[in-house]
Amino acid sequence: MKAVVQEGYGPPEVLRLAEVPRPVAGKGEVLIRVAAAGVDRGTWHLMAGQPYVVRLVLGLRRPRNPRVGQDVAGTVAALGPGVTGFAVGDEVYGVAQGSFAEYAVARADRIVHKPARLGFEEAGVVAVSGLTALQGLRDTGRVRPGQHVLVLGASGGVGTFAVQVAKALGAEVTGVCSTAKTELVRSAGADHVIDYTRTDFAAGGRRYDVILDIGGSSTLSRLRRALAPRGTLVIAGGEDAGVWIGLGRQFRAVVLSPFVRQRLTMFVAKTRRADLEALNELVASGRLTPVVGASYALADAPEAVRRLAAGQARGKTAITVRPAGPERP
Known part of the structure; x- marks a missing residue:
């Protein structure tokens, strides 16, 4: 599958589109066929390795996990052992590991069902x-x-x-x-x-x-x-x-x-399903609508991050990975 990866810290040029193995959902995890992902300041910090203290967690010279992205929206492709409350084909959004990719794995307690009022681009920028x-x-x-x-x-x-x-x-x-x-x-x-x-x-x-x-x-x-x-x-x-x-x-x-x-x-924000559900309630009532200022193709993710770092983004920036709908062989 295609995914955006980084093999070192630095400017957006450290990001590139590559062919990588499709991840597998483990215990308590869900494999998501990604439709859209969101770009946030955390993505930039992890890419740049700044502040330097984050490298103590991510890896001193290069990130131990080279896959990029956190915000995600898409359809459930597979369920790991022990997962309940979701089924293959469900439309979901939340936080996943390496969401700038065709597939990403998320913990089941970090995703919720996508409200019908939101398209994938909008849902893909909500969580973080x-x-x-x-x-x-x-x-x-x-x-x-x-x-x-x-x-x-x-x-x-x-x-x-x-x-x-x-x-x-x-x-x-x-x-x-x-x-x-x-x-x-x-x-x-x-x-x-x-x-x-x-x-x-x-x-x-x-x-x-x-x-x-x-x-x-x-x-x-x-x-x-x-x-x-x-x-x-x-x-x-x-x-x-x-x-x-x-x-x-x-x-x-x-x-x-x-x-x-x-x-x-x-404070440091935490990903909690109860709070994702609270956001869903605000969306359903019409009191919360994601502001998507721009959308980029997966291959153009470095440019999306560059514009964010330069202060040129308006609202949230979305990465469109693939159109919604059933998976084609």
């Missing part, structure tokens, strides 16, 4: 970013109805989900993005949009009950200026702190939090 937005706002941010929520990086993959999740939780939402993406953020449901090239979100008198920082470029002091006296700051990602650990602001926030009235937090 949708779970980050949901857990960051609902669980870590503890957003309640009537609160004022600020989303930094609102035009990206996590950001477009976060705007919609915050609205679904009953909040008044302000999104921060660049000039070219203000209408995108507004169309996602933001009540207010701040163009950071013209307005400093921390300079005015507005204070927010919850700030979800996805962008990673604001200092901790600047974020606190925009936060209500007893508000909650949720920092997602590690874009600002260099190539070694990538969690500088997060650590400073956690250390400072016990000494101030504001609640300063960080």
Whole structure:
């Protein structure tokens, strides 16, 4: 089968399309015939091997597993021993190992049935970013109805989900993005949009009950200026702190939090079936719609990752692997 692989760390040129053996579903796993996959910042971090601390887990000189991609949507091709709740031919989405491929294996507890309202491209971009937005706002941010929520990086993959999740939780939402993406953020449901090239979100008198920082470029002091006296700051990602650990602001926030009235937090999203089902409920009710800004063929995955790293992506980027439908011999 065809799959995108990387044999070292570096720029998108380390990615290439190759012929590899089709994976086999083990105990508690499902083999998925991939229809679409999503591109996220985590894919870029794993490709670049940055921050360097990730190499302690993935492999020091090159990744031990060369297959790329996490977000996935497709049809069940085979079931491993012990799997219940799924059947061959079911349409599913979630998180799989090496989803930039014609086939990928996923743990059965990391996928759910695809809602009929979504096509494969849309479903293929939901899991990683949708779970980050949901857990960051609902669980870590503890957003309640009537609160004022600020989303930094609102035009990206996590950001477009976060705007919609915050609205679904009953909040008044302000999104921060660049000039070219203000209408995108507004169309996602933001009540207010701040163009950071013209307005400093921390300079005015507005204070927010919850700030979800996805962008990673604001200092901790600047974020606190925009936060209500007893508000909650949720920092997602590690874009600002260099190539070694990538969690500088997060650590400073956690250390400072016990000494101030504001609640300063960080979190790492987890793939849980219950939360994927919660996303499905939001989709079914029409309160959540994935924003797919662009689609690329499997062979063009390096270009898709390049545009994401350059900040040119709008919403989520999809990799279309093959058309939906029954497998042909």
